[in-house]
Amino acid sequence: MLCQFAVCLYLVQVWPARVAFQWLLQASAVLSIVHLELHRYLAQNHAPASNDLFSSLGVANNITMARGWGVSCIAGFAFLPDATIRGGTEWMSYVPGLLYLVIGCTDLVDGLWARYAGTESVLGRRLDLEMDALGVLAASTLAVWMKRLPLFYLMVGASYYLFRFCIWYRGLRGRIVLPLNDRPMARVMAGLNMGFIGVALLPIFAARVLTWAAVFFSVPLLLGFLWDWLVVSGRMTTGCVDRLESLIAKTTGAVAMLMRIVVLGCGAVVAGAHLPTLPALEVLVGVSLSVMIVLGWLGRCAALGASCWLAQAASSSDAPPVFLVALSATLMLIILGTGPWSLWKPEDGYLSRRAGTRSTP
Template sequence: MTTTTTASLRRDWTVAVVLFAFALLAGAGGVALVTAPPIATQWFVPTTIVGIFELRFLQQHLDTNHPVDTEMGVYDTLGLANAVTLTRGAAFAAVAGFAVVEPTPALAWVPALLYGSGCLLDWADGLTARVLGRTTVLGTKLDMAFDTLGFLVAPVVAVLWGRLPVWYLSLSAARYLFKAGRGLRHRQGKPVEKLPPSAVRRPLAGVQMVFITVALAPVLSPKTVETLAIVVLPPSLLVFLRDYLAVAGYLDRQKEHY
């Protein structure tokens, strides 16, 4: 490890850009093969935009590629765990492309398979990091950013494809409102507490991932999906509200977690 971003780490970023470009072209070719070239072009544009955002985010945070418990050194390579996380980001970028594509029988399963695969990789990247002893601040940042992105693009596609009611997008909005509220308190000089660990935060996020995957898949009727959404959405919204109240200092912090 070194104290600054190394040339080898920057090379890894360049490799990530090249691999994403190849995956993008392959994806566009696949969409064109099963539909038509104009549809592939429609898919290509938003996928590229989201991918550029992800790669730029990675570039901006390369200097955080160090263990979570120290800033003494930066790893020379991105590592396997971060590579898995970036693959997840690519899958979510591909999902975003279908927001501007009309649903067809040939494409009906693709968003669900992509998003579901990305969710499985969410479990795999953390496990890989722990097994290899390479849990990094960069990995944490990528994980949180891609989680938030996935909870935005997948529900948007599901709504536009008639698979989810529009009010389910309140889940996507809640994530960004929480971040915006916390950032506003920082800018105003108000106290911002550390977000306490939660016994329900990750399980509820997992429930939402499974639900969104099922909603995207053409297996249940939109009416059935809407009924399920009424059940699974409120608990997650309440957790976001509770998290904001916790960081704003409005909740009793006698407990270290909740």
């Protein structure tokens, strides 16, 4: 709380006092929620296989709480006049996006530290999940308020809490609530959306391009919550889940192959139309990324780099449609991977190892 007062004292110097005070009130309210979540699960500060409480929160949980403090600061920017966020100092408009990207990176650190130090706890898992959900809600609300993302993207921020409410209401009515199995794609899509929101908050890409990209990131995540609801409510049997997962795996592999072909075609079109006007370095980088994608050599990483360049190019008001088509293909490859017949895709294994579970709240 003292840190927020210190931030507010600085904001008073660059913003009107009323706006700075509004930031402080909102940030303090969300920080109170963070501490309430801590006290709610504090009795679970023990290892998953033991009931013996740890003597302290530990470094990992303190990192998670620091993430919660960062989320509260982001929430403070919501509902402020948009001109105020961009005003004051030139770099102020970059603060929410950069802060959320840092929060996303530290999401990896707390879990790694807990495993390295042997201090994994039920509390840590619960706090990690709650801070992720609160962060997505706060950051997506801010992005929509700043007109960086479309209104429908609020569904991404609210989806976890709607999921929890539906489970609570189902239990209240005495209906069965089944446990969820590990679903690696749930964590992958959550991480991708966190990264996307952070980038969307930066004043770099045009809002119309971000709106287009928001469809690709939001739909799989929302469908994932629908899938989980069908599982916990018993509407999908284990056999049905297995058959659907097999069908999805085959379909996504074919789609990924098709997207690699689309990238190749779009690259040829762009080269034919714009090659003489592009700097030599951009041509070299573009060709390299395209080759990596088509061959499936670090394809997801290459698709990420290509999507950033394409989003910047598509942000121009006179950008040809081929840039949006190519951007769509690279976004699909970021989500699905490059599929079969890929030379080397270590990212897939890393994402699978890092993928967590969405516990039934």
